[in-house]
Amino acid sequence: MSVNIDQPALETLFQNQIMLYYDLRECLRNEQTCLIQLDLDRLWEVSRQKESLCARLKVLRQEIMAILPCGQTDAFPKLSQLVTLLSAEGKTLFQGLYYRLAELRSEVEALRKENMHYVNDSLEFIDEIIAIISGVAQNRDIYNRRCQIKKGASPMLLRREV
Numbered sequence: 001m002s003v004n005i006d007q008p009a010l011e012t013l014f015q016n017q018i019m020l021y022y023d024l025r026e027c028l029r030n031e032q033t034c035l036i037q038l039d040l041d042r043l044w045e046v047s048r049q050k051e052s053l054c055a056r057l058k059v060l061r062q063e064i065m066a067i068l069p070c071g072q073t074d075a076f077p078k079l080s081q082l083v084t085l086l087s088a089e090g091k092t093l094f095q096g097l098y099y100r101l102a103e104l105r106s107e108v109e110a111l112r113k114e115n116m117h118y119v120n121d122s123l124e125f126i127d128e129i130i131a132i133i134s135g136v137a138q139n140r141d142i143y144n145r146r147c148q149i150k151k152g153a154s155p156m157l158l159r160r161e162v
Helices: 007-037 040-067 079-083 088-134
Strands: none
Touching: 007 040, 007 088
């Protein structure tokens, strides 16, 4: 069952989205390097670039949703839903685009989580150092029944801005 959609336009939008995800992946790698090297000036630049890429991806997503007859739902359609809308000759190419996009999304999400984890660990370390120096730290690190360390509750001085 093929519905009349603008298949070349849809493929172009997916290709554009793939290119933006490549750029976002590279941006997150640069962010990771800036975090490790503590290059704050470059980090602000990378952050602005990342915000711009995310805004462009959001616009592309809205354009894709506007082409699809599945309407105004917020959920991005699954491959099985999209394939039913395409002509027989376009399905193979489109499946390749869809899988590449899914792979890039996974890579970007993994890099995002790594960077966030690095920032959180760094802030916790700095917070512990400040607490020790200021004398606020309570040395209550103990092991629980599962032989896991349970940290004492010292006040959090630094927090990651969301």
